[in-house]
Amino acid sequence: MSVADAVATRRSVRAYLSRPVPRREVEEILALASRTASNSNTQPWHVHVVTGRTKRRLAESICRALDAGGGVAPEYPYQPGEWCEPLRGRRRSFGDRLYRSVLGVAPDDHGGRLAHHRRNYDFFGAPVGLILTTARRALAGGLLDAGAFLQAIMLLARERGLDSCPQASFLDFHPILRRQLRIPDHQIVVCGLALGFADRTHRLDRLRTEREPFDSFTTFHD
Ligand SMILES: Cc1cc2nc3c(=O)[nH]c(=O)nc-3n(C[C@H](O)[C@H](O)[C@H](O)COP(=O)(O)O)c2cc1C
Secondary structure, three states: OOHHHHHHHHEOOOOOOOOOOOHHHHHHHHHHOOOOOHHHHHOOOEEEEEEEHHHHHHHHHHHHHHOOOOOOOOOOOOOOOOOOOOOHHHHHHHHHHHHHHHHHOOOHHHHHHHHHHHHHHHHHHHOEEEEEEEEEEHHHHHHHHHHHHHHHHHHHHOOOEEEEEEEHHHHHHHHHHHHOOOOOOOOEEEEEEEEEEEEEOHHHHHHOOOOOOHEEEEEEEE
């Protein structure tokens, strides 16, 4: 698969087969992803690979906390309290597509929305979950580097016929992640990533997202 094909076919997959992902594949992906550029080659990232019992225990604990009233503030401001245009409109149209068109959940159906949201914490049924952290003291640069590292993982996964979904939803539950995965204080949680083989028969597999044309976000300065 070419890099262009990996980029073009990557999408956030939210339904997986139970087919296992061999540990060797995960190791190879991470070893290659470590070639990602970072600030002065600081390589601030760390990856926690969760499978089996650990993954189940994590999902149970987070869902219990969710049911008891939700999570806590993320360790870094992932998103604004209030969105501005045109981001607000794009976000709304993505939400409409996911909930209304694909899942058939009405905007005021909070139970339906929560039921889908909960599935984040089981990594949407993927056999492998990654929790990505970065050095707290590397500040925003550490997050930027970790983001580039995340993209490398997603593209390398595509090359092997695997799919993925980045997951900021884990941010609200960082104390649980920290406790169960023994994440040291000097690292902050960046996001989760589901990794596995897509279930192409699931209705969520119909979800496709659009992009703005490149000339709407590009300025050439000659
Ligand atoms: C850092 C990051 C965090 C995300 N968090 C979530 C998440 O918690 N749950 C989810 O279902 N999708 C999440 N997404 C996926 C986005 O919704 C998705 O990338 C976007 O809608 C574009 O769709 P595509 O990835 O299929 O091209 C996240 C994406 C990124 C980059």
